[in-house]
Amino acid sequence: MHDTTDGPRPAVELQGVVKRFGDRSGTEVTAVDDLDLRIADGEFFSLLGPSGCGKTTTLRMIAGLELPTAGSIRIHGEEMGLRPPNRRPVNTVFQNYALFPHMTVAKNIGFGLEMRKVPTGDRAELIDWAIQLVEMGALAHRKPGQLSGGQQQRVALARALVNRPEVLLLDEPLGALDLKLRQQMQHELKTLQREVGITFVYVTHDQEEAVTMSDRIGVMHDGRLLQVDTPEAIYERPTTRFVADFIGQSNFLEATVASADEVVLANGQRLRLSSDSPSGEAVAVTVRPERLTVHRRGEAPAGLHHLEGRVETVTYLGNAIVYGIGIDWMHLDVRCPATLAVERRDVGDEVTVSFEPRHAAVVTG
């Protein structure tokens, strides 16, 4: 296979992975459908998608907590097959932390080392390192019930990291924390990952979280992996309508593919945009609200794409103003910085909306 020749061996490699759950009535649900994915060594990779998209199932299959119905999972080239979780070189931070309530923080953290029969001396040293790593030194002898949510989260992290796994799997670890703490932990997690240099596979439904922390993101929907790319590429050049809609907000202009580098909007206007879809296929042109600019009718600079419309709503957000603009066959949101330098528009103003070609993307679905 080509990966043996170009580039290093991936930390995690999934090939044709399928997971079907049969319920008691005999109907089968496909949770993960023909998934191919390679996660590079040392990467912070996020699986992002709404609940029920199969991201957690994928993570659990890597951990060995579920077995795939079909397909192969390899970790650093080694086929996992039927290997039970306790014999895989990965560790998991569970969504609800799953700390053992009858053990102290130190005992929780040392559990994996103890099971692997790490000598007592080394064990104490490693536990110390992990406790320092997550700054829980003062609380080592508390039990999980005596800790706050954020503290429990750190213990869960330390309990997994202390084993120096080849890959660390995190299942919505920040989901139970409040917003402030979540933002702080996002930052800490990213720093920690750089520090220890372990591959992180991070499952979340929070697009902001994924964008902030990840080197790459895989967006999942209905058991399928729709797009895998850097946060910036996913945001700027989504390939499907679902991705564009799920990551941030976007406008969608119905269009048809005319040729490899031209699409026709619903009003007949032609835009020079390249797409992979065959001619005649119905697509949408997506532009982020903040990539649009509003001008007085006819004053828009040349060289940009133009759309003519009328201001219908004006929403003041403090740092920004969102104009709702009706163009003759649909509605667009435009987000402008609310600075004094920018001229305000009022409801009813006839305007021209412009955008740079590179800020628009053609999406399918």
Add this chain to the structure above:
Amino acid sequence: MSKGVARSTAEPQGLSRWWLRGHSLLVFVFFYAPIVVLFVFSFNDSNAVGNWKGFTLGWYEAFLDNQNVHESIWISVKVCLFSTVIAVVLGTASALALERFRWWGQKAFDAVLYLPIIIPDVTMAVMMLVFFGETAHWFNVIPGVDLTSGLEKLVLSHVAFNISFVSVVVRARLANLDASMEEAAADLYANRWQAFRRVTLPQIMPGVLGGALLAITISLDDVVVSSFVAAVGATPISVYVFGMLRKGVSPLVNSVSVVMLTASISLVLASLVFSRATGSEREERLKT
């Protein structure tokens, strides 16, 4: 808290409020008066149980002197211990099998497991009587087994109904235990046995102890099944007392009864204190 505010509306006002209080008080009197009277009359210096004739410890002396009573108590303790240990092991294993695995025939086993709980004592007793009657000679072929002695039959039949009670109690506890605990243990390199021993068992321990307490109580309480399978020389105390009662009331029964009652009440209180201690520890943890 809002619940506390709402509670005051739940309590009826005026006359019905006092009626409710009076009624509840009377029911508690109904619960405890017979026990208190029994206790008091066990010190009654009279052959008749009803009339108070003065204080004596004579019936307790009679209790201490009665060799048959001692033997019966000893039989009860042995039957209770053996049957509880076996029932706890088998019941806990079956609770795990039912709650944590899916296998063929599981539903049928689950249904059969409920039967000993709902079956009337008398039916169970008849079952054991005819079963041992038909098969004892086959069991006796096995070296070291002698079902004529009665003790083995008592243990075997007590285990038969206690497995179910232990299983139900442990299963309830297991159902409340987050399955991700066991997954976390497996993720941290524990094999199935280590995960059970180090993570599952400590957390279901209150359930296992509760099941054991239930098994002990039911074993000591049982009269009907035991009297059907007991043999001469192996009469548990409940059967012995039952026999005395049927022959006619003797104040000796009072002292024996008070001893048995004290034993069972202290068992309950001990378990309540124990569960309170662990419970309050948990509460304290939640507070900090």
Add this chain to the structure above:
Amino acid sequence: MSVVAPPDEAQAVDGPSEVATPGLERQAERAKARQGFLLGLPAILYLLVFFVIPLGVVVAYSFATRTRSGRTELRDWNLNAYARLGDDIVLTVAWRSLWVAALTTVICILLAYPLAYFISTRSAVTRNLLLVGIMIPFWSNFLIRTYAWRVLLDSDGLVTQMVQATGLGDGRILFTTNAVILGLVYGYLPFMVLPLYAAIERIDWSLVEGARDLYANGWGAFRRVVWPLSKPGVVAGSILVFVPSFGAYVTPAILGGNKEGLLGSYIVLQFLSARNGPVGSAVSVVVLVVMLLGTLLYFRAGGKNL
């Protein structure tokens, strides 16, 4: 990692589409199912030998032949024992058992409901204390608690004397069906209080407030809101009281008279005195079927715990 990969692994790395692992999942599921079955196996075997087979023997007995000497022999299968169930004596005893159990259940509801309601409207501390007060008789020795009534109801017992003093009658109820009902109520009342308490305690009291807000008076709010919501508890408690009362043996043996036996006593009589195994077995089978139906009813009504 070994430098030389085993052949199957090497192939897995090489062939992109041949790496699928169909059947692995099923294989693992089967292994896990086998583990679960093995874990349950000791209990399965035990209950098979010491419960299911004995039950089968009783059923077999009910179709078996009784010899002149009173032995039951497993041959010449017949329905004679079941035919005997139509006898007047059996029907009388069955009917008496039925209404004794029913009356016991109704009295228990009447005594337990207000108490359970009272307990669930107390503050947390009082509530726990009162519950302990219920738990103690619940867990205490049943035989001894029944015997205590023998002491009270004896011809010169405390209750008898009190009744005589008030002039309401001679107070002699020992060895009557009334004494049996009293004993059964006393024995099984905790079985009624606890599920009732569990049901009432769970009620969202803001619903009662809502009803009061909608101009229901106290009684109206109770009848329209509290009672319907506590019904599962009533059903659960009723089954828990009715089932053991119906098959009771100890209570009638201690407090009841010789002439007014119940089904439990009748079964014992068939085995120990009349030496009629088939009839005793047939009655046992019928009692068991009644219990099973009652319990099914309980589960149908949404009950979960016993």
